[in-house]
Amino acid sequence: MRRxxxxxxxxxxxxLNELQYRVNFxxxxxxxxxxxxxxxxxxxLVFSHTDSLGGWSSDELLVIMGVYVLMGGVIRSLVxxxxxxxxxxxxxxxxxxxxxxxxxxxxLVSVRRFGLWQAVDIxxxxxxxxxxxxxxxxxxxxLAVLAFVxxxxxxxxxxxxxxxxxxxxxxxxxxxxxxxxxxxxxxQAGRWPVTIYPGWLRIGFTFLVPLAFAVTVPASALxxxxxxxxLLGAVAFTLGLVALTRxxxxxxxxxxxxxxx
Amino acid sequence: xxxxxxxxxxxxxxxGLYAVxxxxxxxxxxxxxxxxxxxxxxxxxxxxxxxxxxxSVARSQGGAVEGITVxxxxxYYIVWTLVRNMNIVFTPYGWEQRIRxxxxxxxxxxxxxxxxxxxxxxxxxxxxxxxxxxxIAAGLALIFRPTFDVSVLEAGxxxxxxxxxxxxxxxxxWVLGMVTFWTTRVSALYDMYFTAELLLSGRLLPLAxxxxxxxxxADVLPFKYTFGYPIEVIAGDLSTRELFVGLGMxxxxxxxxxxxxxxVWRVGVxxxxxxxx
Numbered sequence: 001m002r003r004x005x006x007x008x009x010x011x012x013x014x015x016l017n018e019l020q021y022r023v024n025f026x027x028x029x030x031x032x033x034x035x036x037x038x039x040x041x042x043x044x045l046v047f048s049h050t051d052s053l054g055g056w057s058s059d060e061l062l063v064i065m066g067v068y069v070l071m072g073g074v075i076r077s078l079v080x081x082x083x084x085x086x087x088x089x090x091x092x093x094x095x096x097x098x099x100x101x102x103x104x105x106x107x108l109v110s111v112r113r114f115g116l117w118q119a120v121d122i123x124x125x126x127x128x129x130x131x132x133x134x135x136x137x138x139x140x141x142x143l144a145v146l147a148f149v150x151x152x153x154x155x156x157x158x159x160x161x162x163x164x165x166x167x168x169x170x171x172x173x174x175x176x177x178x179x180x181x182x183x184x185x186x187x188q189a190g191r192w193p194v195t196i197y198p199g200w201l202r203i204g205f206t207f208l209v210p211l212a213f214a215v216t217v218p219a220s221a222l223x224x225x226x227x228x229x230x231l232l233g234a235v236a237f238t239l240g241l242v243a244l245t246r247x248x249x250x251x252x253x254x255x256x257x258x259x260x261x
Numbered sequence: 262x263x264x265x266x267x268x269x270x271x272x273x274x275x276x277g278l279y280a281v282x283x284x285x286x287x288x289x290x291x292x293x294x295x296x297x298x299x300x301x302x303x304x305x306x307x308x309x310x311x312x313x314x315x316x317s318v319a320r321s322q323g324g325a326v327e328g329i330t331v332x333x334x335x336x337y338y339i340v341w342t343l344v345r346n347m348n349i350v351f352t353p354y355g356w357e358q359r360i361r362x363x364x365x366x367x368x369x370x371x372x373x374x375x376x377x378x379x380x381x382x383x384x385x386x387x388x389x390x391x392x393x394x395x396x397i398a399a400g401l402a403l404i405f406r407p408t409f410d411v412s413v414l415e416a417g418x419x420x421x422x423x424x425x426x427x428x429x430x431x432x433x434x435w436v437l438g439m440v441t442f443w444t445t446r447v448s449a450l451y452d453m454y455f456t457a458e459l460l461l462s463g464r465l466l467p468l469a470x471x472x473x474x475x476x477x478x479a480d481v482l483p484f485k486y487t488f489g490y491p492i493e494v495i496a497g498d499l500s501t502r503e504l505f506v507g508l509g510m511x512x513x514x515x516x517x518x519x520x521x522x523x524x525v526w527r528v529g530v531x532x533x534x535x536x537x538x
């Protein structure tokens with residue numbers, strides 16, 4: 001409980017900080033609109049040459065795109081700012097200030113930053129999902145919505161774990177800013193259902209970079225593709241990944257030498 | 262009197278400057294080969310995604326879309342990776358720093374136009390990039406099985422066209438970057454420019470897949486000559502006439518770009534007041 005209220009406090013401080021720069025809201029909005037507009041054009045172009053892609057219709061793919069945008073917003077507002085800060089702290093040795101605080105270090109490095117305006121994408125993504133569902137005109141059960149929310153939370157947790165494992169490599173190789181580019185590049189693949197990728201790539205996008213769990217699985221919940229077993233599998237995978245992340249984080253922390261301070 | 266040995270003859274003037282700057286770039290960038298490689302590997306994701314999407318569309322349509330087969334898509338997006346790398350030039354976002362931190366001041370006192378420094382430096386870098394690209398291309402070719410049918414003429418035109426693409430994009434992005442002389446709120450403008458480029462250059466998809474009106478628009482814009490045209494020289498089947506018309510259009514855009522750079526620079530630099538140093 002104390003940890004939750006700590007996270008909440010950080011979130012509030014982060015939001016207050018960002019509220020000082022209100023013009024950034026419009027910049028974020030413009031960026032989001034341009035990105036979504038482009039993605040819609042691409043979707044239109046693809047579906048001007050075919051009726052279905054890997055078994056998904058254009059409106060169903062719109063659900064995927066919505067979840068992709070939403071999850072992108074989660075990453076850019078909650079995950080990436082923290083990881084970037086962590087990279088910088090490891091490189092400059094300022095992680096000392098975190099380690100000396102009387103709270104779990106993994107928790108602290110994960111909640112310090114919050115990009116309020118980047119969260120615009122979360123709203124835009126939800127809107128896209130809503131529009132897609134209206135166009136599909138297929139009644140969605142309460143159970144499906146519940147499964148969607150659970151899958152979404154699991155997916156966000158998977159992405160966070162993946163990012164933290166990547167960032168932990170900073171304890172060994174120090175300069176890891178290129179990881180951001182690398183991750184952004186790979187995340188793009190989540191725009192499309194992982195089922196269209198050839199075997200080895202699909203396995204990679206499921207278990208190495210957990211795009212399948214972050215985007216495809218939640219979207220499956222809303223389009224009647226998700227079985228209870230798959231959701232259970234996602235839960236098991238996430239639990240395993242969380243444990244692995246904890247272990248990797250501990251190992252990494254042991255190698256931290258506190259460069260400067 | 263002792264005879265002073267004549268020093269090794271060096272290139273003078275602008276060619277000499279280019280030679281030195283390009284050599285420097287090669288040496289600097291070879292030091293950062295790991296970072297360069299990580300960056301290049303990260304960039305592969307984009308074309309691989311496009312390739313997978315269009316390949317599955319092609320398969321669902323019986324093997325080809327608008328006459329482009331799965332193997333030809335593979336060829337297109339593998340050549341894409343080289344052309345994309347040739348396309349990387351000084352970013353317009355870099356201008357804010359150049360102006361805000363007064364970096365331009367140093368360039369202004371030099372006796373040649375500052376664009377030469379960027380052109381030469383990035384051109385030198387390209388040699389490192391091409392070297393690093395070869396194994397990537399080999400790997401992608403093994404995985405995706407492209408179909409190539411390249412004549413000697415096409416290979417020759419391609420070698421010129423990738424440098425044409427480099428020059429055009431360098432100059433256009435320079436002009437775009439110089440907007441920063443007037444305002445620093447440029448990100449929305451840049452977003453729109455890059456979106457137009459993405460859709461109308463052949464970066465996202467072969468231009469043949471666009472609706473007819475968009476193809477016409479793409480023909481009169483410069484974007485196509487920095488992406489789609491050089492790729493199709495080698496991965497498509499352009500007629501001899503189309504090959505040379507393309508080179509002619511590239512020459513035209515290089516000329517126009519140079520003119521724009523010259524004019525906008527002359528007007529813009531008057532607004533520059535060195536902040537900082």
